[in-house]
Amino acid sequence: MTLYLRHYWKDERLAFPSSINVSRTFDGRLVKNIWVPDVFFVHSKRSFIHDTTMENVMIRVYPDGNILYSVRITVTALCSMDFSSFPLDTQNCSLELESYAYNENDLMLYWKNGSNSLKTDEIVLAQYFIQKFQASSGLAFYSSTGWYNRLFINFLLRRHIFFFMLQTYFPTMLMVLLSWVSFWIDRRAVPARVSLGMTTVLTMSTIITGVSSSMPQVSYVKAVDIYLWTSFLFVFLSVIEYAAVNYCSTLEEVRRVKTGKLPASYIANQAMAFDGCVHDNDIELTPYPCLPTSITTNHNRTPPQNPEDPPFEGTRLRRRRSVKENVDLLLSNSYLIDSYSRIAFPMSYLLFNTIYWIIYSSWDSTDYDSS
Numbered sequence: 001m002t003l004y005l006r007h008y009w010k011d012e013r014l015a016f017p018s019s020i021n022v023s024r025t026f027d028g029r030l031v032k033n034i035w036v037p038d039v040f041f042v043h044s045k046r047s048f049i050h051d052t053t054m055e056n057v058m059i060r061v062y063p064d065g066n067i068l069y070s071v072r073i074t075v076t077a078l079c080s081m082d083f084s085s086f087p088l089d090t091q092n093c094s095l096e097l098e099s100y101a102y103n104e105n106d107l108m109l110y111w112k113n114g115s116n117s118l119k120t121d122e123i124v125l126a127q128y129f130i131q132k133f134q135a136s137s138g139l140a141f142y143s144s145t146g147w148y149n150r151l152f153i154n155f156l157l158r159r160h161i162f163f164f165m166l167q168t169y170f171p172t173m174l175m176v177l178l179s180w181v182s183f184w185i186d187r188r189a190v191p192a193r194v195s196l197g198m199t200t201v202l203t204m205s206t207i208i209t210g211v212s213s214s215m216p217q218v219s220y221v222k223a224v225d226i227y228l229w230t231s232f233l234f235v236f237l238s239v240i241e242y243a244a245v246n247y248c249s250t251l252e253e254v255r256r257v258k259t260g261k262l263p264a265s266y267i268a269n270q271a272m273a274f275d276g277c278v279h280d281n282d283i284e285l286t287p288y289p290c291l292p293t294s295i296t297t298n299h300n301r302t303p304p305q306n307p308e309d310p311p312f313e314g315t316r317l318r319r320r321r322s323v324k325e326n327v328d329l330l331l332s333n334s335y336l337i338d339s340y341s342r343i344a345f346p347m348s349y350l351l352f353n354t355i356y357w358i359i360y361s362s363w364d365s366t367d368y369d370s371s
Helices: 028-033 162-184 190-214 223-258 323-332 335-370
Strands: 002-010 024-027 039-041 044-049 057-061 066-077 090-099 128-142 146-159
Touching: 024 028, 028 057, 039 044, 066 090, 090 128, 162 190, 162 223, 162 335, 190 223, 223 335
Parallel strands: none
Antiparallel strands: 002 066, 024 057, 039 090, 044 066, 057 066, 090 146, 128 146
16 A cells, blocks of 8 residues: 655744745755654565655645654554455454654654544555545553554555456356256257366356466455355256266167157257257157047936046046156156256256345345454
8 A cells, every 4th residue: 555654743942933934845855964753664565665756755844843854754564364255355454653763751652623624535455445434543562671652544445346256256157157058059959069068067166276276375265255166056957957968868768769759770960950850750649539429309407517537538637646647747858947947947056046146135234243
């Protein structure tokens, strides 16, 4: 983070007479000749003062001895982050300023205008935007040197999600949608469906590997991991679905050949249809027996049938199928698996996305409110 750090204090030794009360401005060369506070960033990993083209330091001295000391500095600070909801996360980080040599008896640090002393309009972060900030102060104790004044700048940082939507979420969604195209390809087009399934699986593996290499290496599961691996599971299940369809189709054809419903010289490719169903001309249909009809001139109506009497010949009775019968129906009509998958897979993935975005959006709002 690059910022302008401005110090205000009064040194009567630098006061000078002035009839028009005009301040005098100096560059960094005067710093070595006067006293300046030795403020440093407590948890800084790396800090430096900009020196292009000259050292970015300015000192302004007023006639009454008030001094403004401004320096342009870049700070890389340590911040403990929780990546459980990454990249839909908010992080609470802080910058802490403290005098290195002077304890509270020698030097008192405070914010000149409280939180109004901070302005974040010109601060731009690559992955975050500053959602909230607050200035505070306190004391820090060191067993060997005593108490020191410490200033805190607390930032609530929210991660930019648009980059991850373009690089991670949208490609993942497209791969899952592409894997569903195989449900509309004829089940006997083995090269087409296998190639499509393996391509989507390998692409998902590449996406997961690329994302993992650029993400923070932590020992717990992140939100993006849940999304990627669940999407990978959907893609993998689409391949398993075709394996089940192909296996059931093979069993069905073998059974029909053995029972004589298909000739031994039956060629499966000749039965292909655009909708994925096999349309054979020799499908066995059991006809219903015809009801006897008679013409009579008797105007008397036939008495109603007793409910306890057996039904007339040819009456169709419908009953609910058992689980075993439904399984046998799928095995004998494998194209139904594709038909059901066209509905089950999109609805399941839509449900997963709804739950995922609701949970992590509410989680993010809860973290914000608690902070």
